Amino acid sequence: MTPLTRRNAIKNIILTTGALATSGAFAQPAATPPEVFKLPPLGFDYDALEPHIDAETMKIHHDKHHAAYVAKLNAAVAKEPSLASKSVEDLVAHLDAVPEGIRNDIRNQGGGHFNHTLFWQHLKKGAGGPQGDLLKAIEKDFGAFAKWQEQFGDSAMKVFGSGWTWLVLRAGKLAIENTPNQDSPLSTGGQPLLGIDVWEHAYYLKYQNRRVEYVKAFQDVIHWEFVGARFKKLQG
Numbered sequence: 762m763t764p765l766t767r768r769n770a771i772k773n774i775i776l777t778t779g780a781l782a783t784s785g786a787f788a789q790p791a792a793t794p795p796e797v798f799k800l801p802p803l804g805f806d807y808d809a810l811e812p813h814i815d816a817e818t819m820k821i822h823h824d825k826h827h828a829a830y831v832a833k834l835n836a837a838v839a840k841e842p843s844l845a846s847k848s849v850e851d852l853v854a855h856l857d858a859v860p861e862g863i864r865n866d867i868r869n870q871g872g873g874h875f876n877h878t879l880f881w882q883h884l885k886k887g888a889g890g891p892q893g894d895l896l897k898a899i900e901k902d903f904g905a906f907a908k909w910q911e912q913f914g915d916s917a918m919k920v921f922g923s924g925w926t927w928l929v930l931r932a933g934k935l936a937i938e939n940t941p942n943q944d945s946p947l948s949t950g951g952q953p954l955l956g957i958d959v960w961e962h963a964y965y966l967k968y969q970n971r972r973v974e975y976v977k978a979f980q981d982v983i984h985w986e987f988v989g990a991r992f993k994k995l996q997g
C-alpha cells in the first residue's frame with residue numbers, strides 16, 4: 762500500500778466512523794432502490810416439469826437468478842428515474858434510447874428480466890404440439906414441425922458459452938435465432954415467441970455437461986397453446 766492510498770484508507774475509515782457516530786446507534790443501510798420492476802411468480806410448482814426439468818433447478822433459476830436480474834435492473838433504473846415509467850419490453854426494444862452510462866446494464870439485466878419472464882410462461886408439461894395458424898406458419902417456414910424441432914435443437918447446441926435459442930417472428934416470418942448472454946431478439950426488431958435458456962444454470966444440476974439431453978427434454982415442456990396465443994397477438 763502506497764502512503765497515498767494508506768492516507769486515503771485512513772481518511773475513509775474516519776469518514777465512515779463519523780457517519781456512523783452522527784446517525785446514531787443503528788446506522789441505516791444504503792437506501793435500496795425502489796422496486797420498479799418485480800419478480801413475477803413462477804406460475805406453477807417447482808416440480809411441475811419433473812422429470813424434464815428438476816425442481817431444484819427451477820427454484821434456483823427463478824428465485825435466485827431471475828430475482829438477481831430484477832434487483833440489478835432496479836438498481837440501474839434508479840440511476841435514471843426517467844426510465845422507471847417504461848416497460849421492460851420498451852427498454853430492451855429501444856436500447857438506443859437508454860443513456861449510454863446504463864445501457865449495458867439495461868441490455869443485460871433488462872434482457873435477463875424480459876427473457877426469463879417469457880421463459881416461465883411457455884413451459885408446461887404434456888402440452889402437445891403447435892396447432893392452428895402457428896402450426897401452418899411453422900410448416901410454411903420450416904417444412905414440417907419435425908424439421909423445426911430438429912433445427913431448433915441443432916441451433917441450441919451451437920450456442921457457445923451462455924445464451925439463448927429463440928423462435929422469433931421477424932418481418933412476418935418465423936425464424937430460429939441465437940443470442941449471446943441475455944441479449945433479446947427484441948433489441949434487433951424481432952419478436953420472440955419462445956426461447957430455450959442454455960446458460961448452464963438452466964440445466965447443470967440435472968444434466969451437467971449433457972446439454973443435448975436438456976435440449977431434448979425442453980422440447981417436451983413447451984406450452985404450445987401459450988406460444989400459439991402469443992403468435993396470434995403479435996400478428997395483430
Ligand code: MN3
Pocket residue numbers: 822826877958960962963
Ligand atoms: Mn436463466
